[in-house]
Amino acid sequence: MASLIKAASDFVPAGEAVFFRSALAMPVIIAWLAMRGDLKTGLKAKRPLMHGWRGLIGVSAMGCNFAALGLLPLPEVTVLGYAAPMLTVLLAAVMLGERLRLFRMTAVLLGLAGVAVVMWPRLAFNDLSDAAFWGVVLILVSAVMRALAQIQIRRMVAVEETSAIVFYFSLTATMFSLLTLPFGWSWPELPVLGMLVASGLIGGVAQIFLTSSYRFAGAAVLAPFEYASILFAIIFGYMFFGEVPTVNVLAGAGIVIVAGIGIILRERQLGLKRGKARPNMTPQG
Incomplete structure (x- = not known):
């Protein structure tokens, strides 16, 4: 999907790409x-x-x-995007x-620190006209927004069905993306x-496969597979672009993946401990 969006980016603005990504996903969902x-449901x-706020953040x-x-x-965007789970932990x-x-x-x-290793060569603050500099800024903003979206989803699952969260995200993302129509859309x-x-x-x-996998x-079993995306990003980036x-990208990716898997394994260990302790807990917890 990212490869297709990247290939189309020379011809249509990001807002238009978001519209197609969201609108065409709705019939499937x-x-x-x-x-x-x-x-x-x-x-x-x-x-x-809550759905509106989650949609605005997500879009x-x-x-x-x-x-x-x-x-x-493509590989650089993928690795920098790995900042989102780290930021989610901090925001939580x-x-x-x-x-x-x-x-x-x-x-x-x-x-x-691994993310910093990847982005450091791009941060030429003396040349704010550099496209790569703004690319780094945009992907970091995206990572913060994705982390905020995860926090919102954690709040929503207490009162909303997963199916509603999935459907209304696509709907609100489609609607919000239409607000960018005056900014360079073309057929x-x-x-x-x-x-x-x-x-x-x-x-x-x-989106359906990811939701169904759970x-x-x-989550502790599935989360490490997210890091397989860097392999596909490297392959598709070389093949198509x-x-x-x-x-820096390879070194940073290695650091981020080690840190991410470390968090996942630790959460799994704590989850097992909580599971063993639960039978001995009082009704009040």
Whole structure:
């Protein structure tokens, strides 16, 4: 999906790409909800304002990410995007009151150090006209927005069905992306239109697969597979765009992945301990 968006970025603005990604995913998601018998719950929003806020944050993250794809190599955007889970841990401590233990804090700082290794060569503050500099800024803003979206989702799952969260994100993202219509939208030529349509369909299918995967395995089992995206980013970046990752990108990716997997394994260990302790807990916890 990211490769298709990147290829189309020379012809359409990021807002238009967000529209196609969101709008074309909706038929796929509606069909999936109907097959599962969740269409009724998927269309029922108990807290519309929460969905609106989540949609605004999510579409901002997506727009910044798509804009960055037009300015930076695909592997670099992928690695810098790994900052989002690290920032989620920090924001969860501040906004949700989650405990931030020494191990998690160390791993988060290590992961952010890996991100800094990747972006440092791009931060030429003396040349603010450099496209790569703004690409880094956009992907970091996207990472912050994605982290905020995760915090919002954690709040929403207490009152909303997962099917509703999935459906209304696509709906609100489509609506918010239309606000960018005056900013350079154009009717794309057939090959570009095909790429945009494919990005929406692929994005919808990927969203369904990701959501469905949590029915069969826990987050601690699935989360490490997210880091496989760097392998595909390197392969597709080289095949389609002739991009070869720099030493900084590879080194930073290694640091971030080690830190991320460290957090995941620690969370899994704590989860097992909580599970063993739960039978001995009082009804009040």
